[in-house]
Structures are given as structure tokens and as C-alpha cells.
Amino acid sequence: MIHFVLKRLASLVLTLLVATGVIFIMIEVVPGDPAAYMMGLSNNAEAADALRSQMGLDAPAWDRYKSWVSGMIAGDFGISYTYRIPVSELVGDRMMVSVPLTIYALILSTIIAIPVGVIAASKRGSIVDTGLMGFAQIGVAIPNFWFAILLVLLFSTSLQWFSAGGFPGWDAGIVECLKALTLPAISLALPQAAILSRVMRTSMLDVMNEDYIRTARAKGLTKRQALIRHGLRNAMIPVLTILGLQFSFLLAGGIIIESIFSLPGLGRLVFQSIAQRDLIVVKSIVTLLVFAVVMITFIVDMAYAVVDPRLREGNSK
């Protein structure tokens, strides 16, 4: 087990290092200058130059790369060009919205998807199965931004149960925040739940044909007992993979939903920073996302090992 963990950790660090190099080079070649952007239509070259040197953009590329990476290792991500505050503070605030939102959406989608998938699998071919999978198909097909707009029109402008957007901040209390995140989380969760329930159903069906389910049945368990005690755990492996992917996707991929609900999340920050050429923020967020994806893969690998003892044993030999 330790060997397995170490190996994964080593590849994690290597991936991150390579990623910073690629990110830095890509950002270097992007056309557009943050200082010129700040000056807008006034096209004031002199002031733009002054601003550029204030931002530290006049240093050679290699020096900037070194100070960027060494800064990050020390926990200093630099100062945002446009906001002029530390990037860590900026990103930290956004994470306080995006991470809870992602977790909220994943919990919702799991709560919906797993029972739906299990029920559909156990009633395979019945009208229940067809109905549930029909809904799932619709869920996959509906664009989440359109669904989000419908939710807002119903629950915010007509019923006025929720506000149409914005985030009160965690100081305002957990209930207020969860309320603000509910509609966005539902909009994000629905298509994810639809995908997840289909994966869950297929995975369950595969498992149901396995020998150990037959053995369990022979031992005297009912179909339901055999599925829940022996089937579910095995069927979870592909579902975990999808969940891991969905987490990384939702973390920054919620930009459209963030815009619709005016949420100060990570996705909108990336988008805005790219538009304003606040490149130091872009670099840091992309690195952070790479880190998050790598970490999630790592955690999912660990979770495999927990649900499937063979993985642990196989690697400790």
C-alpha cells in the first residue's frame, strides 16, 4: 500500500512541474498586453510602459518563470495585474464559492443517480427502467444553462423563493449561502446525475451477471440483499471514475452557470482574467486546476484501493 501511494505521489509532482512549464510558455505566446488593456482606447503608450514596469513585466522571461515557480512553492502566487491584490487571496475567495458549489452539486447528483441506476438495473426492461432511463436521456440532452434559466424564472422571478443570483459570503451564515447555491447546484447536478445514473445502471447490470452474485444467491440471499451487499461495492468503481472526472470538470467548468447566477466562482475569474490579460492570475489558476485534477485522480485511485482490496494487495507484493 505504501509503495502504491509513493508511486502515485511521485507522478503527481512530476506532472505538476511539467504543467507549470507548459502553462508558462503558452501564456508567453498569447498576444495582448495587460498594460495596454488597462489603458483602453486612450492608447497612451507612455503610461502603459510605466504600468508595465510597475507590474514587473519588463523582466526577462526565464527570470519571471523562476520567480513565479519559486514563489508558488513558498505559497506566494504574486499580485494580480488588474485587481492589484495577492492572487492567493483572490483565488482563495473564489474557491470558497466554487468548491462548496461543486461538492453540493456532486452530492445532489450522487443522491439522485445511484438509487436511480440501481433501481433501473434491478428492474431491467420494465416500464420503471424505461421511464427512468428516458428521464436520464432528457437530462443529458438538456443544456444546463437553459435549465438554469428556467429555474430562475420559476423560483426567483415568479415565486421569489430564491434570489436570482449573487453570493452573500460565508459571514452571512451557512443557511443563506446554501440557499444561494441551491439553484446553481441543481442546474449543475441534473446533467451530471443523468450521466451518472446511466453509468451506474450499466455497471450494475455487468455485476449482476458475475459468479459471486450467483454464489451469494445460492447461499440464500435474496436478489436485493445480494445486490446491495456484494454488487453495489463492485459496481461503484466505474462510478467513482466518473465522479472524479465530474469534480474536476465542475470546479472550473461551471462558468456559464456562474454567470447566470452572478456567482463569484473560479470559472468566471479565469474567463475574466483571460479577457483582461491578467496573466498572473490565469497562470496560477490553471496550475491550481492541474493540481486539483491530479489530486482528484490520486484520491480516486486511493478510493479504488479501498473498494477493491485486490488493488492494494497487487501493489504491495
Add this chain to the structure above:
Amino acid sequence: MRILIILLSIIFCHNSASAQSKISLGLQLEPPNLDPTSGAAAAIDEVVYGNIFEGLVKIDQNGNIKPGLALYWEISSDRRSYVFHLAEGVTFHDGTLFHANDVKYSFNRARAVNSTNAKKYIFAPITNIDVFDALTVMISLDNARTDFLFNIGLGDAVIVSEKTASENAFNPVGTGPFMFKDWVRGDRISLVRNDNYWGDAPRLERVDFKIITDPLSAYTAMKAGDIDAFPNYPAPENLFLFNNDPSYEVIVGLTAGETILGTNNKKAPFDNILVRKAMAHAINRQELIDGAMFGNAAPIGSHFAPDHPDYIDLTGIFPHDLDKARAFLKEAGLEKGFTASLKLPPPIYARRTGELIAHQLGKIGIDVEIENMEWAQWIDQVLRNKNFDLTIVSHVEPVDINIYANPNYYFGYDNEDFQNIIKEIDDSGDATETSSLYKLAQRKIADDAVNGYLFQLGKYGVWKRGVKGMWKNYPIRSNDLSAVYIEGADE
């Protein structure tokens, strides 16, 4: 018992006041920072101008110059020196007493070598700043400058304190009626009333600017009651949805934004005036205004705001006439047409107008290829490197016809006569003379069809009925809240 009633009434009054003397305003673009003296973002002024920061003079909602930190001023007969008499008992939000030295510091900072002021040119004519006493300062210029007084009323020329200037980007400290409270980036910026304000006390206790980028979300946020007003509503396409609802007011005004078909005058075939005239005749302004702006914009025939007192209507010089357009193209030897690229920045007015312009020019055989780009790309390619044929952009600076006197500006209009007119305007001190010169300037660039003159961008204000004192127009980008109140909230 009587005491109890008094107590209750105090509590009750207090509650009703604090409950309703707050206002939430929608803002489409988040300002990058809150220092109006660095960078050009209009969104900065939309939050801070007249609220947090004040200048020596103040521009009001009709574009007039009004006293600001300077209560009155004297201009010498040669119009080269200005003596400003400052308001007494003004303090910055950090408690520092405002002094004439702050004026000197602010202007010197703006014109310094390492200044990052986007409108450094405002301060270029200054030769001397003399502080006579705590409340009197004289500014001397190299020459008479007609627009100097107006210019120092802009956000770029607000008065800052030396102690706090370097932190204004994220913790702005000014002299205005509202103080900065906090900024949840990406979500909202909050201001609170400055109880020590030197002028008339503002009636609002608290102001929240909420950042709502999505145009549809602007609609839902208004309808859900999340915000009280959207001073510059971003979606002309759904304005009509408020018209039938008695709980809202829709006020359509004008901005200082002349929207033009920017044309590269230095590049063939656009260096040929016949081609530019042909294009001018091919443009159907009404179709653009109806199609792209849903009827909410004013046609222009030159680069000048229709609500400016010196404006003349020149839309008749090149009326929509395809026969004349084709005739001009033929005269230029281009009756077979040609291909041109149209580089469009992100704003929705540019994208929508661009589609229609491509169609309109197509009718006279100009094959327009649209290229959508981000602002950073646009600034790089069009503004700096002049690598473009056509573009659509709105020039939102007030009274900015003088950009045509700069031959190195992106559309590359190099005309000595025009440059002389602008120089005369600069040197003139006489209002009637200036007025006729401005008219001459408008006619000159219209006759030369330098750019396609399309329409003046509207300002669409939407607010809950009862919100009073909001600006109708945007002669400069400001949401001055000093006089705003919500009816019934104070009583």
C-alpha cells in the same frame, strides 16, 4: 408608558430608515480596481466618481461644469491661470484634513514621468501649481486651453491624498459623500455614507454595487427584486418587458459613446475618399438602430454627441442611397466590389451592428469578412498596430472629436485643416467662437467621411419606481449617488 412609546418610535423609525435607505445597483462590468487615476476602465468611474472621489470641479448629468472641491474660481484674462478657492473643513475618509497641497500632489502625480494616468494629456499644459494658502491654489498653463476646466472634472483628475494614494486601487480613500466599505470580488462593492461629508449630506446610508455580467441575469435580478436599479442596463432587447410593469421605471438617455465604423484611412482602398463616401451612402442607420439596438439609440452624422449644445445634425450629408453609393464606387474604379475585413471587439453593440453592416456593405459589392476578437487582441491589432480595414467601436470619452487631430490614431486621419481647427479650439477662450469651431470640426470630418458615423449609444436606466435622483444621461461614466433617495424611505 410615554417613555416606552418614544423608545418604540425611535426603534421603529430607525428600522424603517435603515431598511430602505440602502440601495443595490447592478453593474455589468466589474472595475479592475478602484483607482480612477490609473487605467481607463469606465467601470471604475461608475463606482467611485462623485461618490468616493471628487475633483476640483464636478461634471453633472447634463455635462455641465459645477463646483466641486473648488467652490469658485477665477480665470485670468489670457486664460492661462486659474485660481481655485477650495471648500473649507473637508476631510478625507481617513480623517486627514484636505489642503491645497493635496491638489498640487494629485496633479503632480498625474503628470509625473512614471504616471500611469490614462489621460496624462490633461495635465500636460500645466506649467506651475502654486499653493497660496490652505484653501487657495493657482494652476498656470502654457497656453489658453478651452477644455481644461472640463477635463479636470473627469475621474482621471480627482483629488487624492498622498498618504493613501498608493492603496486607492483596493482601498480607495477620497473626500466624497460615500466611503468604501468592502469589495467581494466578482460579487459586489459596498459603500457607506460619509457622516462627516462637507457638502449636503447624502440620503442613502449604504450602496451595494452588484456585479451581474449576464444580460439575462440583469433582467431576472431586477424582476426578482435583488437589485433596486440598473443604471446602465445591458440588454436593450428585453427593455420592453419592463414597460408594461408599473413597479419599474425605464429611462432611456444617451451616453457620450459615438459608435463608428472605424475605417483605416491609410490603407487602400479606404484611403480613397470616394470609397468612404460610397460606404457612407450604403449605411442604413435606422436599420442598425432598430436591428442592433432595438430602437434605443440616436443616429449621428459626425463624431459628436447629440445632447451636446454645439451639436449639429449632419446625418443628411450621406443619406442611405444605394445608387449614389454604387456611383461613387464606380468613380473610384471599384464597381466590381472588393473584400474587406471587419474586426469586432466583444461588446454586443459591436457584434450585432457588425452583422448588419456586413449585410449593408454587401449590397454594393463590398464583401465583408467578420472577425470577432477579444479586447486584448483588438487593442493589439487595431488600436496599436493598425492592422485592420474596418472595425466597430464606441468612443465613450466625452467631447473627444480631438482624436481626429492625431494622425497616429488608429483610423489614421491626417488633415491639416482639421488639426488647425482643433488647435484654434484649444487656444480659444470665447464660448461662441468655440461653439462655431466645434461645428466646423463636426462638418469637416463628416464631409471627409473619415469613419462611418452610426449612432450614439443609449443609456438604459431601469429602476424600481420610487428610486429618485439617478442620472438620465452618461456625459461621463458616473453613477453619482449623492442626490439619490428612495421615495418614502426617509419619512
